[in-house]
Amino acid sequence: MTVADVARAAGVSKATAARVLGGYGTVSDRVRAAVLSAAKALDYRPNELARSMTTGRSGTIGVVVGDIENPFFSSAVRGIADVARLAGFNVILTNSGEEIAAEKAAVKTLVAKRVDGLIVSPARDSDIEHLRDIERSGRPLVLLDRAVESLRVDAVTADDFQACEAVTRLLIDEGHRRIVYLTACDTPGHRFETLDDLYTGSVRARVAGFLKAGAEAGIEAMGGFVKLGALGAERTRAQARDLFEAALPPTAIIASDSLIALEVFRLARELGLQLPRDLSLVCFHDADWTSVTSPPVTVIRQPVYRIGETAARLLIGRLKGEGNAPAHVVLDTTLIARGSVGPAPAEGRSGARETRLRHPV
Amino acid sequence: MTVADVARAAGVSKATAARVLGGYGTVSDRVRAAVLSAAKALDYRPNELARSMTTGRSGTIGVVVGDIENPFFSSAVRGIADVARLAGFNVILTNSGEEIAAEKAAVKTLVAKRVDGLIVSPARDSDIEHLRDIERSGRPLVLLDRAVESLRVDAVTADDFQACEAVTRLLIDEGHRRIVYLTACDTPGHRFETLDDLYTGSVRARVAGFLKAGAEAGIEAMGGFVKLGALGAERTRAQARDLFEAALPPTAIIASDSLIALEVFRLARELGLQLPRDLSLVCFHDADWTSVTSPPVTVIRQPVYRIGETAARLLIGRLKGEGNAPAHVVLDTTLIARGSVGPAPAEGRSGARETRLRHPV
DNA sequence: TTCCTCAATGAGACCGGTCTCTTTCAGATT
DNA sequence: AATCTGAAAGAGACCGGTCTCATTGAGGAA
Secondary structure, three states: OOHHHHHHHHOOOHHHHHHHHHOOOOOOHHHHHHHHHHHHHHOOOOOHHHHHHHHOOOOEEEEEEOOOOOHHHHHHHHHHHHHHHHOOOEEEEEEOOOOHHHHHHHHHHHHHOOOOEEEEOOOOOOOOHHHHHHHHOOOOEEEEOOOOOOOOOEEEEEOHHHHHHHHHHHHHHOOOOOEEEEOOOOOOOOOOOOHHHOOOHHHHHHHHHHHHHHHHOOOOOHHHHEEOOOOOHHHHHHHHHHHHHOOOOOOEEEEOOHHHHHHHHHHHHHOOOOOOOOOEEEEEOOOHHHHOEOOOOEEEEOOHHHHHHHHHHHHHHHHOOOOOOOOEEEEOOEEEOOOOOOOOOOHHHHHHHHHHHHOOO | OOHHHHHHHHOOOHHHHHHHHHOOOOOOHHHHHHHHHHHHHHOOOOOHHHHHHHHOOOOEEEEEEOOOOOHHHHHHHHHHHHHHHHOOOEEEEEEOOOOHHHHHHHHHHHHHOOOOEEEEOOOOOOOOHHHHHHHHOOOOEEEEOOOOOOOOOEEEEEOHHHHHHHHHHHHHHOOOOOEEEEOOOOOOOOOOOOHHHOOOHHHHHHHHHHHHHHHHOOOOOHHHHEEOOOOOHHHHHHHHHHHHHOOOOOOEEEEOOHHHHHHHHHHHHHOOOOOOOOOEEEEEOOOHHHHOEOOOOEEEEOOHHHHHHHHHHHHHHHHOOOOOOOOEEEEOOEEEOOOOOOOOOOHHHHHHHHHHHHOOO
8 A cells, every 4th residue: 555545545646645644745624634534444554664765764773782681781772762762763773792793784784774873882992994984874873881082973971980990999998909800891812901902992991990099009910900701601600710719819809790790799609708708799780689689789880771861862962953063971870889898808818718719619 | 875876887787786786687797896896986885775665675573572671571682683683684672661552653663664574572462453453564473472362473482371380389389378479460450350351461371370279279369369560660669568568468479570579579678578488489580680699589480582582583484484374382481499489487477577577677 | 500598788667655846726916 | 807926736756776678699509
């Protein structure tokens, strides 16, 4: 059933029927009624594709995130979806699995599908030609959670630097000296050397804060405590096990996301470690479970839903023609102190602890 | 940059250029090379919209779920997305917020956008005209997690009846007699009367199992223990509070999803209830946090990711022309016994317990 | 040599909308 | 009465692909 069919049934021209059905131009009430009833009788449904093709607008925004299963992203996506729906936009969601190749493919298809704009949480900020391509195609782009300095586009992130600096300082004040920052981010050599190795904007900001707090407290080789590659439950577990079994295990761990924190928590419990006596744990992202464990986990609450909302608002603003300079919106975080952080154990006890570790329950 | 532009630059006809770019028909190697290099030079990007319009296929599947933030759905969506990507399909995701109006609107737009097929987790199975519309439009539909008897379409669910019957029986065997099934599903009167009141397929199956186990054990008025309307944290909390403050509070609660279980767990702890001594708790869905609480929560593990995968496979099979009769795939669940279930408290102790409840910590 | 086949290419219709450009004509203006 | 104005409707181009059908010519069969 097309406009032409309806027009024929209503005894008017295709152009007139299109005016009624498309809601533009001027039509007399009599004709309008005739067309509408013909449309109803024929069960006419507009073809959004054809409409998009001529108008150039699809009413759709494309979203590329690392992992929908990560509650961080699902919450952000929910924020995006809610704002989009209210503004009359649809969302095409794609999952990159944090793989740059998948991300590139996703961006390519979304542009080919002529989405009106994109929200991307880039897997790495060194490889961004495909993001530049978006700009070239004339579509607005908003970065989600991860800023990329060299791109002049809108970005919405949490204040990762400040948050991580503050929480590191907190741990230092509690007497911790061996504090590990554990992230899914990775380098070819799987070792952290310099900040530039970190290809994820948010992680780089956090590690910068981490290093700064460490340097100010005079802790040497803080960089050696940045541990990479905790992507997926298995690898996270392996990383955590390595940490716990080291000659000098960390007394505190900052987990870069709630999935990592969960695995660390789980393994620590399995190994018989008591929080916070044997290990202090902090988690980036106030995932729902962090408040119900024993002890509950100290978290940095990021306004995730709002990050998504803000990104969507920014994008839709651009689509409506707002021509402001690109903005990097930084949202404040809240440190929520719970029971998983305590004073560092006295060094003398570490021997006993290691024994227990070698014979896990 | 269009096919015509590339054709002109390469000195061939539009049809030939289209053949090269679209990968169909036969073209000589010499011409192919010329067209491809012209396309590269002009930075040609195909317009998927135009392609879809003529072919009638969009390479996109539409997904409508109740709530992306619910880990149950994000996991299922991940399954769908992974299978879709491998098969070369995109996913348009929409969130109904469990509201039938939003669901209808979503279906309408997806059909208008000419998605090739849909995967829907219907908010209620009484109001399904819009689902019938999908069939009428000639697109395959697969129901996710919630079957609708009156629709002759594919559906993928867990074995909810069996699972709930088994877990109810387990609780009964532990001596529980006041067992509450708490769900987000609701009725106009907010009270459970008959199975037909429940408009969500999965919940109805579970409650049927719940009632059967109760009836077999000779428990009267099992229907009175079905509690509705636990949608969102606040309402769940309110419902749970009502339960705990009743003259005869339940000794066991079966939570219909992990969000509900989390709120119940949280409130129970706040009120000073000890699990499983004062309350046994079972949760539908093996959410990640359920294994790290103290005690960990007994769950019914549903193969959620596989439910999503299977739904996507079924849909893509139909798109590829498989004409089998509609199948209702029922996947097995696993009861994972953890520490949150224990024997029912002796009735004599209930007085003491009520006192504690009236003066919560 | 003549006829046939088939690969390679071109011309142009088509998908289902939007939108510009015209034409028509009722009512207001002078 | 003649002219002007603008609302209402129609005709047809256009968006950017796909695809059918027609045309050409090289190589094989008879």
